[in-house]
Amino acid sequence: MFGLKNPIPPCYEETEDVTRFWKQANGIGKLVPYYGNHDGASHGFLRFLRDITELSPSFRACLTWMKRYAFGGVMGTVDIVEKPIPGYELNREESLPEDDKDKFIEFLASIGITPVQFAKYTCPLFQHFRESGNAYLRVRIVKVGDDWRVSFKPLHYRRVCYEWTKPGENRSLVYSESWRFVDGQFKGEKYPASYVGEDYNWRKVGDVWETVVHVANFIDESDWYGRPDIGSVVDWMFSEHKLGEHSCKVNSTEMTSKGAFAFKREYYDEETDCDHCEGQGSEKCDCGSKKRQTPFQKKVRVLRTITTNEGDYGQAKSLAALEYDEDAPTWYSMQINRDSKWFEVQIKEAAARIHSVEGVPRELTKTEMGKSGLGGNQLANLFVMTDSDTVAPVQNEWETFWSDVLNNVCEVIERDDMKEYGIKFKDRITPVVQNLKMLNGKQENTTDPERDN
Numbered sequence: 001m002f003g004l005k006n007p008i009p010p011c012y013e014e015t016e017d018v019t020r021f022w023k024q025a026n027g028i029g030k031l032v033p034y035y036g037n038h039d040g041a042s043h044g045f046l047r048f049l050r051d052i053t054e055l056s057p058s059f060r061a062c063l064t065w066m067k068r069y070a071f072g073g074v075m076g077t078v079d080i081v082e083k084p085i086p087g088y089e090l091n092r093e094e095s096l097p098e099d100d101k102d103k104f105i106e107f108l109a110s111i112g113i114t115p116v117q118f119a120k121y122t123c124p125l126f127q128h129f130r131e132s133g134n135a136y137l138r139v140r141i142v143k144v145g146d147d148w149r150v151s152f153k154p155l156h157y158r159r160v161c162y163e164w165t166k167p168g169e170n171r172s173l174v175y176s177e178s179w180r181f182v183d184g185q186f187k188g189e190k191y192p193a194s195y196v197g198e199d200y201n202w203r204k205v206g207d208v209w210e211t212v213v214h215v216a217n218f219i220d221e222s223d224w225y226g227r228p229d230i231g232s233v234v235d236w237m238f239s240e241h242k243l244g245e246h247s248c249k250v251n252s253t254e255m256t257s258k259g260a261f262a263f264k265r266e267y268y269d270e271e272t273d274c275d276h277c278e279g280q281g282s283e284k285c286d287c288g289s290k291k292r293q294t295p296f297q298k299k300v301r302v303l304r305t306i307t308t309n310e311g312d313y314g315q316a317k318s319l320a321a322l323e324y325d326e327d328a329p330t331w332y333s334m335q336i337n338r339d340s341k342w343f344e345v346q347i348k349e350a351a352a353r354i355h356s357v358e359g360v361p362r363e364l365t366k367t368e369m370g371k372s373g374l375g376g377n378q379l380a381n382l383f384v385m386t387d388s389d390t391v392a393p394v395q396n397e398w399e400t401f402w403s404d405v406l407n408n409v410c411e412v413i414e415r416d417d418m419k420e421y422g423i424k425f426k427d428r429i430t431p432v433v434q435n436l437k438m439l440n441g442k443q444e445n446t447t448d449p450e451r452d453n
Contacts, residue, residue: 031174032162032224043179046132046158049228053131056237057244058351059230061365062358063130067123069387069428070394076119076426080104083403083422096421104421111413112149118423122398124154125215130358132157133217133226136173138191139200139405141412143207148413152405155212162224163190170201173212196401200408209412213405233353240350243343359390380436387429395425 034043053059067073080101105115121137129135136155141148155175163172176188191212194200202209216226230237348368355362361382362368403422410419 030164032164034161034225043158043161049132049230049234050158052234052237052241053230055241055244056354058240058354058362058365058367059237059358061367062355062360063127065360065365066358066391066394067126070391071119071122071126071398071425072428074120074123075116078115078118078423078425081422081424083407083420100421104418107415107418110148111409112151115423117152118402119425121152121154122402122425125401126394126398128154128157129215129217129226130230131228133219133228134160135215136160137213137215137405138175139211139213139409141209141409143413150409160212162193173214175212194408196404200411202412213401215401229357230354233357236350236353240347240354243347243350247343360386377437377440380433380440383429383433383436391429399424 034046053063080096082096108114125135125137134157136157138153138155140151140153142151143149159175159177161174161176161179163174165171171193173191173193174188175191176186178187191210192201192203194202194211194213196213196215200211200213202211217228219227219229351362351367355365355367363379363382364386399422406422407419410416
């Protein structure tokens with residue numbers, strides 16, 4: 001009836017120069033945009049995904065929580081274990097002899113890799129994957145004399161695009177800071193694309209080997225790009241952001257009055273009428289007052305005195321008055337939308353749906369608490385459930401990713417003796433659960449049975 005429109009599509013429409021670029025690029029069959037060949041639905045949608053994931057409080061809370069508990073943040077630590085095999089569950093030892101660990105750490109150091117880099121680069125890769133369904137890691141190997149140096153760089157999904165190839169051909173990715181022609185030229189750097197579980201496609205120029213490892217969440221018909229799991233809650237993320245924006249506008253609005261009284265206009269001689277008594281005087285009334293007010297000002301002053309806490313000496317910020325020619329005072333409401341109940345329901349629903357897709361309970365991100373709080377055992381159970389359902393699988397995925405990368409690096413530098421090792425992210429959930437149960441046990445031991453009865 002009201003013709004309501006979806007406000008999301010205009011958020012990712014392309015500018016004219018970018019649209020022109022994709023038309024020309026598609027015309028020569030060179031680049032594959034994120035969502036096909038039609039106008040206005042390619043890399044503009046990636047920009048929208050980046051913006052909405054930055055502005056959604058619930059998504060950011062889940063992302064921050066996962067980075068902390070799955071990887072320990074950008075400075076997280078790892079353990080050295082037997083290398084996992086992609087796609088195969090192997091009962092690995094949780095820890096290796098210290099001599100084996102030292103040997104592998106020394107090897108990593110000799111090629112320019114430190115253990116802290118794994119968490120440092122996994123955090124942005126994980127974030128890119130959750131936001132867009134794609135993560136890209138550039139791997140570069142350089143030989144300097146008899147020494148090798150390996151470096152990693154996560155590439156943002158907005159800056160990466162596939163070059164079109166025929167089925168069966170090795171694929172290439174193009175990295176560019178801007179998807180447009182500058183002075184008739186397109187500036188981008190091309191890399192061979194590689195995938196976990198497959199032999200890497202290296203580009204060798206002199207003593208430099210390079211490739212980009214693409215991790216994709218293939219959940220639809222595209223065999224080029226992955227899609228994010230948050231696709232089903234994008235509307236709720238947008239709503240959550242807009243609810244916060246609305247609250248900000250309401251709280252910062254200059255409209256402080258809740259309403260206005262309209263009073264009848266009365267005759268007043270500002271040269272003679274005194275505001276404190278009925279006396280007359282050209283300069284000064286017999287009562288000694290020099291301050292003069294109109295009859296309208298007098299009424300407002302009396303109204304403020306009897307209706308506000310600040311009384312006669314303050315300023316009634318919730319009250320406004322106007323003069324007009326009618327007899328009876330009229331009240332005009334100027335309330336803006338402050339429906340707190342509707343706002344609360346909407347924000348909770350949005351947060352619940354986003355947390356559900358991300359697999360992290362709201363109680364753990366501290367965006368929702370029970371009326372009387374959660375007991376130690378209840379909170380511990382939430383941690384255990386989230387660890388088994390979300391944290392551990394995510395850790396296993398990225399442990400497998402890094403082991404695959406290191407395995408292919410060892411292939412290039414001919415260090416097969418190092419292929420048997422991999423990394424394992426630290427378990428940060430178990431200590432929390434133990435502390436919560438210990439705390440709950442102390443509380444139970446200090447409970448007074450008679451008092452509870």
